[in-house]
Amino acid sequence: MRELATVQQIKAIHPIEDADFIEIAQVMGWQCVVKKGEFQPGDYGVYFEIDSYLPLEDRYDFLRKSCYRNNDFMGEGLRIKTMRFRGELSQGLFLPLDNFPEIAPNVTVSDNVTELLNIRKWDIPEVAQAGTDTRIGLKPHGIPTTDEIRIQSAEALLDALNGHVYYITTKMDGTSCTIYHKNGECGVCGRNYEYADDEHSSMWSFAHKRGVIEKLKASGRNIAVQGEFCGGGIQKNKLKLKEPDLFVFDVVDLDNLRYLGLDEIKDIASKLGLAIAPVEEEGENFDYSLAQLLEKARGKYPSGVNKEGIVVRSKENIGKFNSRISFKAINNDFLLKEED
Numbered sequence: 001m002r003e004l005a006t007v008q009q010i011k012a013i014h015p016i017e018d019a020d021f022i023e024i025a026q027v028m029g030w031q032c033v034v035k036k037g038e039f040q041p042g043d044y045g046v047y048f049e050i051d052s053y054l055p056l057e058d059r060y061d062f063l064r065k066s067c068y069r070n071n072d073f074m075g076e077g078l079r080i081k082t083m084r085f086r087g088e089l090s091q092g093l094f095l096p097l098d099n100f101p102e103i104a105p106n107v108t109v110s111d112n113v114t115e116l117l118n119i120r121k122w123d124i125p126e127v128a129q130a131g132t133d134t135r136i137g138l139k140p141h142g143i144p145t146t147d148e149i150r151i152q153s154a155e156a157l158l159d160a161l162n163g164h165v166y167y168i169t170t171k172m173d174g175t176s177c178t179i180y181h182k183n184g185e186c187g188v189c190g191r192n193y194e195y196a197d198d199e200h201s202s203m204w205s206f207a208h209k210r211g212v213i214e215k216l217k218a219s220g221r222n223i224a225v226q227g228e229f230c231g232g233g234i235q236k237n238k239l240k241l242k243e244p245d246l247f248v249f250d251v252v253d254l255d256n257l258r259y260l261g262l263d264e265i266k267d268i269a270s271k272l273g274l275a276i277a278p279v280e281e282e283g284e285n286f287d288y289s290l291a292q293l294l295e296k297a298r299g300k301y302p303s304g305v306n307k308e309g310i311v312v313r314s315k316e317n318i319g320k321f322n323s324r325i326s327f328k329a330i331n332n333d334f335l336l337k338e339e340d
Contacts, residue, residue, distance in 0.1 A: 002147070005119045007103070007111040008047040008094070010039050019086045025094050029152030029290050033083075033090035046100055046113060048093040049153065050335065053122040054078040059099050069122075079122045082335035089332060091152070133203065134196040139178065139189045141254050143224045146176045146191060148311055148328040151293060158290060161325045165315040166286040167262050168296070169277040171308040171328055172247045173238045174230030177203050179246075181216035181223060182254050203229055206244050215272050222254040225268065228277065240303035249277040249311065259324060261315060280310060288312075297329040306334040 014024040016033070025034045027047050039045065053074060054060050054067075060078055067078040083090045097103060103113055113119075139145070151157060176191040188195050188203045197204045206229070207213050216223070231237060231244030248269040251260040260268070262279070269276045280296075288296070297309040309330040318325050 002121055003112045003114055003153075004049050004052040004121055005112070005114045005117050006047055006049075007044060007097070007107045007109060007113060009109050010041050010043050010045070010094075012041050013039060016086050016088050022085060024088055027092070027094050029155045030091045031089060032092050032094040033085045033088060034094055038096065039094075043096075044107070044109075045094050045096050046103070046117070048080050048095075048119065049150075050080055050082055050092050051122045052080040052093070053120040054080065055118050059095075063093075074120070074122065077120070077122075082332065084336060089336075091332075091335075133190065133201045134198060135193040136196045137194050139192055139194055140187065141180065141182050141224070142257050143178055143180060143189065143226075143252060143254070144257070146178070146226050146250065148326055151290065151312070151327045151329050154327060155290060157325055157327050158288065158293075160318055161286045161312070161314055164286055164318060164325075165282075165284050167279055167283070167313055167315060168281040169249060169279050169311050169313075170301075171311050171330075172228035172230055172249075172277055173301075173308040173334075174228040174234050174247075176226070177229035177246055178224050178226045179203075179207050179212055179216065180225070180254065181219070181221065183222060184217065186213045186216055202231075202233075202244060206246065210273055212272050212274065219271070223260075223268065224252040224254055225272065225274070226250040226252065227274070238303060238305040239301050240305070246274055247277045248274050262313075277311070282315075286312075286314075293329045294332065297331045298333055299331070306337060307331055308334050 008027045011026040014026065016023055021036050022033050023036045024031050025039055048054065054077060056076055056078065063078045067080065069079045070076045080093050100117065102116060178189040180187050188201065188207055195201050195203060225248055227246045227248040229244060229246050230239050231241045248265060251265050251268050253260060266276060293312070299307050301307050309328055311326065311328045314325040317323050
């Protein structure tokens with residue numbers, strides 16, 4: 001379960017110019033607007049990440065005017081979004097521990113209270129177009145879920161990646177798609193589920209039309225090709241594509257569940273006739289700060305629409321992690337304009 005609600009400690013408090021009742025609390029790499037005087041540096045509280053969906057409870061009543069949502073998929077609740085107050089960003093919600101008597105008094109920083117507080121992730125149904133794909137089961141063969149952590153929630157990764165070879169890709173705004181081949185069998189999946197090969201599946205139609213299935217079988221390799229499926233009817237088609245397309249960002253070797261490197265991703269995508277997520281930068285010595293990454297995450301797609309952000313990955317396995325490092329930085333301009 002994604003850690004949407006965690007116990008955190010305030011790093012610093014900053015004033016907001018000409019604001020008598022609010023100020024900024026720095027929590028991890030995020031900044032949250034809070035009541036003036038309610039917190040001091042070092043205080044503990046509960047941090048709710050962007051896209052947390054809170055239940056309707058009295059302690060959250062002050063959020064109802066700006067955060068209340070109700071739809072057939074999610075039901076009623078309160079959605080936490082990036083907002084701006086007096087010109088300052090508020091990225092999430094931070095509330096005092098006293099508001100939550102169900103949390104044990106001996107909690108420590110980073111304790112996950114998502115399930116305890118009945119917090120869900122705001123989401124939309126996992127479909128490519130108008131709810132047409134038919135689920136036939138969970139994603140098989142241990143294929144990993146495509147979901148990167150936001151760097152503001154894991155600043156330690158900046159130090160871990162520092163000095164190592166890396167690359168940065170554009171985060172495309174669509175829906176997750178995986179096309180796999182394992183021992184002669186092929187399948188198509190979304191973020192969590194495998195889909196039936198029928199006339200209702202836009203992902204399967206794309207895979208057949210582009211000959212991806214035949215090329216995967218011909219290769220004989222047990223791999224899962226993962227990317228962002230973009231086009232009409234998907235996330236408002238921010239890329240303004242006339243036809244659906246898949247932008248590959250990962251390839252997984254299914255024989256040992258190992259991510260392949262960038263050069264192999266490029267080679268396999270080329271052989272399958274697929275595009276890759278645009279590579280914005282490759283480097284030998286990562287030395288970005290959080291502020292620099294958030295600035296780099298800004299910008300627009302060729303369509304002129306704000307891009308979602310960037311994804312940063314190491315080109316090698318890193319030290320104690322014994323695996324690659326991977327995280328995303330979301331464009332704040334994109335977050336502010338994101339609609340329900």
